Amino acid sequence: MGMMKEFKEFAVKGNVIDLAVGVIIGGAFGKIVDSVVGDLIMPIVGLVFGKIDFSSWFIVLGTPPAGTAMNLADLKKAGVPVLAYGNFITVAVNFIILAFIIFMMVKQINRLKRTEEAAPAAPAPTPEDIVLLREIRDSLKK
Template sequence: MSIVQEFKEFALKGNMFDLAIGVIIGGAFNKIIDSLVKDILMPVISRIIGGDVDFSQWYIVLGDNPNHLNSLDALQKAGINVLSYGNFLTILINFLLLAWVVFLMVKVVNRVRRQDEPAPVQPPADPEDIKLLREIRDQLKANQS
């Protein structure tokens, strides 16, 4: 079997198409969740906290700053060594909010799936006469032993 035939067989498998569709939908879903966090949740959190939740301008200058630059962008363009921990904090908060939103969405989907599942069918209870006949049978077996 040639490499081209092997690749064709691999590419045309159903799993490959399912994976491609999942990646495309995941990309679109990522944009929706990202917008939810940035455009809806972060402004509400900013309002509650009473300030801006964007910590990206928080930094520590690790080298000499001869020109006394005050912005992170200017420091980085000047090639001064800067520990920009604020950007990490902003990304971490965004990630935690994003993870929380995804968790809540999965929880809702799981709840809906459980409601759609049919209730397990309980076998009907045996009638009284069957129960009595079984008791008689068990008593007879016990007496024979």
Template sequence: MSIIQEFKEFAVKGNMMDLAIGVIIGGAFGKIIDSLVKDIIMPLITVITGGGVDFTQKFFVLGDNPNNLTSLDELTKAGVNVLTYGSFLTVFLNFLILAWVVFLLVKVLNRIRKKQEVAPEPEATPADIELLREIRDELKKRPQI
């Protein structure tokens, strides 16, 4: 079998297609979570913390800042070494929310799968046991002497 033929069989298999679909949907889902954090959650946190808190603008200047620049954009354009922990916090919050949502989805899917599983039917009673039960029942019906 040629290597091209093997690759075609691999690429067309259901698992490969399922993986590709999962990656595409996962990427889109990641964008939704990014928007949720950036556009909804972070503004709420800003309001709760008293306003004026923008985590993307939180940073530490590492090294010299000869022009005493104060904004992150100015610092990065000037080539000053900056530790932007606010961006990290935002990405970390994205990750936590995404992980929580995936956990809940897996939990729901597992619950659905358990409901769909049919309880196995009890094994049929062997014929000799059935016969013995019939004999027992017939003996119970007879009058006692």
């Protein structure tokens, strides 16, 4: 019974809910970034480097069965081990773009937080022993 109570307290904490929402939004945002990289950026990068399609960059590590086309999809479908470093390049560019976007968002949020002026903190209460010492001091002065 104690474990269920602990789990309930854990699951309904605000941080867990925030994390769940963040993961869901992150997954959807990841698809948008995949599209931006795959459909917008990588074609431009490929054009700059001579109309190269990075997804076609791979090294065949095994012997393909006779009649298998030498493209990545067919080799993978045939179960041939393939080192698809072109896909890695695409994913790396995807990560860099995503990291930059998150950096810009955090930078903007921090800038907005700095512009909000924090209310001055209330002075800490004087400890009781200091108050008593002051009373003794003041009584001796009289």
